[in-house]
Amino acid sequence: MxxxxxxxxxxxxxxxxxxxxxxxxxxxxxxxxxxxxxxxxxxxxxxxxxxxxxxxxxxxxxxxxxxxxxxxxxxxxxxxxxxxxxxxxxxLEDFAYEEQHIEIKNTRKVNPQKNDMDRIGREYNQMTPVYQSFSAELTPDWNQMILPTTGPYSSAFGLKRFFNGQARNPHSGIDIAAPEGKNIIAPAGGTVVLTGDFFFNGQSVFIDHGQGLISMMCHMSRIDVKEGDIVQQGELIGAVGKTGRATGPHLHWTVSLNNARVNPKLLLKADQPK
Ligand SMILES: [Zn+2]
CATH class of the missing domain: 2.60.40.1590 (Peptidoglycan hydrolase domains)
Incomplete structure (x- = not known):
């Protein structure tokens, strides 16, 4: 990248x-x-x-x-x-997020082919109900989250993105640069509601923290949990990788609340690096 x-x-x-x-x-x-x-x-x-x-x-x-x-x-x-x-x-108050320009060598990840589009559509239909779901029980550490891995922040939330000069969706999570194989842990307690290997997100884990609050960790090299598992904050869920639309190993972490992607830093515990 x-x-x-x-x-x-x-x-x-x-x-x-x-x-x-x-x-x-x-x-x-x-x-x-x-x-x-x-x-x-x-x-x-x-x-x-x-x-x-x-x-x-x-x-x-x-x-x-x-x-x-x-x-x-x-x-x-x-x-x-x-x-x-x-x-x-x-x-709402005005806030202008910065632009980010990224060059991706695999142009298929920027302009997917027709069969890729079918796959992307199927994956969208798997992910959307997860983001729209509302389970009753809220984990007590929901607003005291910890980072799922450690390393420098490499890409901020909300950036207006251009891949190979073409405007795409804004960056809906935060990126943490970390070596391939480094542990990824649950940022807060919850239930693993979806795992898979997705076209853009690569190998990913979705955790439902309750009441419409969902975490997604992606580009993983390895997944150590399965759908239905209940995880505690800090529990190992897999490892950092570069699967999907990523050219270097990093963790992308999305937090969604009532089906809106929000800045994960807003829910981090005070002692976590901002
Ligand atoms: Zn990212």
């Missing part, structure tokens, strides 16, 4: 603190009302909270109930929640 120098220089100064940030008092819930961010909102103890008629994560802290909502990278200026059937628009 060749990253143009300008993009690299921008990456080195890119931090999530550059985004809008309004810390809620006395608890660690993230509140970054930007595309790719997370909104935490105090709500009444009773009543249903929905986004696009689907339930969202709710949690109780010190007697106060909160709704915690992922904001899609495609979101524009408003997100409309429904609380007890009543519309509650949430204004």
């Amino acid at each position: 060749t990253i143009k120098k300008t993009a690299l220089a921008l990456l080195s100064v890119f931090t999530i603190s550059a985004g809008a940030s309004t810390a809620l008092p006395n608890h660690p819930l993230p509140n970054h009302p930007i595309a790719g961010g997370i909104i935490s909102l105090p709500i009444d103890n009773e009543g249903a909270v929905t986004l696009n008629d689907k339930p969202v994560l709710t949690t109780q802290i010190d007697g106060q109930r909160y709704a915690v909502i992922g904001v899609s990278l495609k979101a524009e200026d408003t997100l409309t929640l429904k609380i007890d059937g009543e519309e509650q628009p949430q204004l």
Whole structure:
């Protein structure tokens, strides 16, 4: 992977603190009302909270109930929640993610052939229900996550991506550069809901942390868990590799909340390198 120098220089100064940030008092819930961010909102103890008629994560802290909502990278200026059937628009703040230009030698991974497109479609149909799922039980370490592997951050969340000069979807996770074979662990507890070898993502593991919060680890060289396994935070799930659309070994980690890919750093424990 060749990253143009300008993009690299921008990456080195890119931090999530550059985004809008309004810390809620006395608890660690993230509140970054930007595309790719997370909104935490105090709500009444009773009543249903929905986004696009689907339930969202709710949690109780010190007697106060909160709704915690992922904001899609495609979101524009408003997100409309429904609380007890009543519309509650949430204004989003502007945030411009940087561009990243990548050269991929295997052009088939940039402009897939027709039979590749069939495979990509089938894989999309496997992954989408996982991202849309909502299981009742939320793991207690859901907002105290640990990094699934260690190494320098090599590509930030949200970058507007160009592969061989062609615009593609923004970077929906974070990349950690690490040698092939290095351990990958579960960032938080949950259930392994999908494993596979995907066209773009390579060998991947999906963990359901509960209430619509899903992690995906990809480009793995080895998978050590199977669908249905219950994993604890820190448990070995596989090893770093470069399978799928990757030209060097690294871990790509996506976090999805209510089917919106959000910045995983927003849910990391305070002692984790940001
Ligand atoms: Zn990545």
